[in-house]
Amino acid sequence: MKILIVTAWYHPFIHPRAHRSTALAEYWAAMGHEVHVLTARHRDCADEAMTNGVRVYRAGFDSLKEVAYFYFGSKNARGRIGAEVRKPGFFARLTAWIYNVLWKKIYFPDDACLWYFPAKNKARQLLEREKFDALITVSLPFTGHLIGLRLRNLKDFVNLRSIWLADVGDPFSIQAKPLNNSFLYGKISRRLERKVLENADAVTVTTAFTLQKYREQFGEKAVRKMVVVPPLLHPVPSLARRQSPIGQRPPAIKIGYFGALYAPVRTPDAFLDLLEKSFALRPELRERLEVHFYGEIFPEFFEKLSAQPAVRLHGLRSREEVQKAMHDMDILLNIGNSTDFQLPSKAVEYLAAGKPILNLSYVERDPFVAFFEDNALVFNLKVEK
Numbered sequence: 001m002k003i004l005i006v007t008a009w010y011h012p013f014i015h016p017r018a019h020r021s022t023a024l025a026e027y028w029a030a031m032g033h034e035v036h037v038l039t040a041r042h043r044d045c046a047d048e049a050m051t052n053g054v055r056v057y058r059a060g061f062d063s064l065k066e067v068a069y070f071y072f073g074s075k076n077a078r079g080r081i082g083a084e085v086r087k088p089g090f091f092a093r094l095t096a097w098i099y100n101v102l103w104k105k106i107y108f109p110d111d112a113c114l115w116y117f118p119a120k121n122k123a124r125q126l127l128e129r130e131k132f133d134a135l136i137t138v139s140l141p142f143t144g145h146l147i148g149l150r151l152r153n154l155k156d157f158v159n160l161r162s163i164w165l166a167d168v169g170d171p172f173s174i175q176a177k178p179l180n181n182s183f184l185y186g187k188i189s190r191r192l193e194r195k196v197l198e199n200a201d202a203v204t205v206t207t208a209f210t211l212q213k214y215r216e217q218f219g220e221k222a223v224r225k226m227v228v229v230p231p232l233l234h235p236v237p238s239l240a241r242r243q244s245p246i247g248q249r250p251p252a253i254k255i256g257y258f259g260a261l262y263a264p265v266r267t268p269d270a271f272l273d274l275l276e277k278s279f280a281l282r283p284e285l286r287e288r289l290e291v292h293f294y295g296e297i298f299p300e301f302f303e304k305l306s307a308q309p310a311v312r313l314h315g316l317r318s319r320e321e322v323q324k325a326m327h328d329m330d331i332l333l334n335i336g337n338s339t340d341f342q343l344p345s346k347a348v349e350y351l352a353a354g355k356p357i358l359n360l361s362y363v364e365r366d367p368f369v370a371f372f373e374d375n376a377l378v379f380n381l382k383v384e385k
Contacts, residue, residue, distance in 0.1 A: 003028060036130065040061055041066070057122060060119050064111070123147060138169065142172040213340075255329065257293050258326060267301070295316065334368055338362050357377055
């Protein structure tokens with residue numbers, strides 16, 4: 001089978017969508033399928049290469065910051081492995097202001113809009129040259145599905161009788177925080193998302209809650225070809241469990257959070273408050289408790305996290321380092337979403353780790369709680385607003 005995957009994020013980008021697409025592409029290639037991937041350009045990658053059996057093409061950029069990184073360098077840049085977690089400087093604050101006040105008010109459908117035309121043109125070239133059996137587009141960003149929608153109507157695609165599958169990591173137009181200027185683009189965003197759901201030959205989402213949300217928003221026609229494919233488990237290294245030295249001072253209690261925080265959907269405020277109250281009740285824990293955050297720390301969270309002495313900010317790390325760190329934790333932390341239809345991709349890795357999990361739950365119908373069902377290792381703590 002010959003497959004074309006269109007995704008703005010692919011290895012070496014560190015993002016759940018990049019991990020999922022890369023794992024699937026390489027798995028299918030190992031099974032004997034011919035897999036092609038069309039993705040965004042990256043400073044450290046060739047525009048065309050064969051990587052682990054997958055033919056990877058790179059065209060355009062998935063955001064303005066990637067344009068800057070490509071031409072001016074990305075050492076210690078946000079969104080890169082090993083970048084130092086630090087307070088944003090003047091230039092970083094200025095660019096963030098320009099992004100939020102100007103660029104975010106006009107881009108459409110999302111900040112990957114720069115990628116649309118280069119990726120669409122490259123995809124058309126590939127369709128003219130190759131006879132693909134299946135086209136898979138990935139979101140977020142939603143721009144990938146718009147490319148699929150455009151290709152779906154091309155004569156070359158129709159003549160090939162190819163199948164278009166839209167893999168939805170997160171919904172587009174029904175987010176708690178709009179991904180674009182909802183005043184200008186709210187109606188067209190909902191119309192385009194409905195059009196993608198209805199025109200794709202198949203649609204995958206990660207939870208039944210998302211499917212139900214789409215049904216409520218767009219009706220039965222939008223979900224008739226939709227199936228649930230939960231987050232995928234990546235290979236976990238076999239490591240020896242951390243041992244406590246006999247007769248020595250009790251080791252630190254390590255709590256680990258893996259992933260990003262996103263205002264207003266997923267914020268650390270309730271957890272930090274819980275931490276302070278725990279220290280007030282058990283002062284001796286200040287000397288033993290360590291809270292490790294692995295993942296990109298956005299500027300709005302830096303000061304409140306770094307102000308807590310127990311917190312260690314590691315930033316983005318490679319998947320191998322993250323897996324080892326997860327294995328070294330005593331307790332895994334999940335800070336739940338304020339929405340009731342999204343499941344963090346780390347849920348399946350938390351499950352496989354076999355560690356106790358503290359889940360801060362913000363909604364009645366929590367997908368994280370439903371995913372783990374009655375697992376005795378999970379302690380669900382309800383957060384009241």
